Amino acid sequence: MNAIIGMLVTVAMVFGGYLLAGGKMEIITHALPFEGMMIGGAALGAFLAANDLTTIKHTVGDIASVFKGPKWKKQDYQDLLCLMHELLNVLKQNPVDIEPHIEAPNESDIFAKYPKILKDHSAVEMICDTIRSMIMNFDNVHQVEELLEAQLEGLQEDSLHGAHALQNMADALPALGIVAAVLGVIKTMAAIDKPPEILGGMIGGALVGTFLGVFLAYGIVGPFANKVKHNRTEEHFFYATIGGLLVSNLHHNPVNISVEVARRHAPARVRPTFDDVEQAIRELKKAA
Template identity: 55%
Template sequence: MLGMIGIVLTFAMVFGGYILAGGKLGVILHSLPYEMMMIGGAAVGSFLLSNETSVIKQALGGIGRSLKGPKWHETDLQDVLCLLFQLLRMARSNPAELESHIEDPDNSPVFQAFPRLLADAQVVSLIADTLRSASLNYDDPYQVEEMLAQRIGLMKEETLHAPHALQSMADALPALGIVAAVLGVIKTMSSIDQPPEVLGGMIGGALVGTFLGVFLAYAIVAPFAHRLQSVTKQDHALYDVIKSVLVAGLHQHATNLCVEVGRQTAPEHVRPSFGDLENALRDLKRAS
């Protein structure tokens, strides 16, 4: 919602101020299709040229993500802590039972109790792979911590390709606007024999290219890139919480303490309160 408000406010203030100052939209609207074709077409073409198909798909989906905001919220972090609490308890009391859950999470009642987490393949594989490794005696906490840090770092690097690609497009747009403006000046110079009022309109149309390149870069594409980068980093906080809990479990800390370590790792704005988490864990114990 805030993203849409920001877009509307940007257009209203820029073009509203232009009109109130006595500017005529006719000049911009007349040149807009041609300038947009040159600037937007060149930007999209260079974007396709410089990025892999996977990055292009991520960037297109990322526009929607940047408007919706982060995927994971406080309730999701509380759910993942509850899920890890159950799995760690099971790992210590009945390792054979745990194996059936981590080998087939889709049919596991423990995982099925948290459908949003189960629907995310990265969350499920991160938890299942780590617990599986621990069951195979790969239980050195420091090695596991390093392994998880590398894996999560790689996941973060891959998902940040899209915002970096959008930022590169934003950086190129002002220069592409200048290219369009220069072409407009060339067109104007070829009509130098026209009367001043005609030349003035042609020069104004040429300057629309410069305006459009700068406006698209700093008011549209760059904010989308920055927002997508921020959303991506916030979503990865969930993986850091998972890492903290699993590593604490390998250090043989009490299960409640492992979960509390994970809770403290969560960013403050999505961190479940101690009381809410305690109540959720108490409900799980009663249900089991």
């Protein structure tokens, strides 16, 4: 919602100020389709040339996230803590009983209670691989911490590909605007024998290219890139919460303590309260 409001405010203030200052929209509206085609087409072509198919698909999803916000909500963090509480209790009681859950999470009755987490391959993989390492007697806590840290760094790097691609596009747009403007000037020079009023309109149309490149870079695409980076960084805390909880358990802390450590690791905006988590765990015990 904020993204839509921000775009509307940006467009309204820029063009509103232009009109209030006595500017005429006819020049802009006449040149905009052609300048937009040159600048937008060049930006799109450069984007396709610079990125692989995975990054392109990722970027499309990232643009959608600008309007939807981060993937993980407060309820998801609470569900994660409940899921880990159940899994670690099973592991504590009998390590053999945990194997069906981590070897086939899609068939696990524990994971089935939390479908959104189950659909996230990265989260499930991190949970299952780390618990599998614990069963394999990885007694060196620091070794497991290093494995988790490397996995988290890889996840964060992958999640930011879209933001980097958008930022590169934003950096290129002002230069592409100049390219479009130069082409407009070339066209104007070819009509140097025209009356001054016609030449003025042609020069004004050429300058629309410079305006459009800078406006898109700093008014639309750049803010989108920053928003995507913010969303993906906040989402990364979800995976970091998993890592912190598992490491705490490896230090032989009780399951409840590990869950509380992880709860406090969550960002304040989406952090469930202590009472919420306790009530959810009590309900799980009653259901069991």
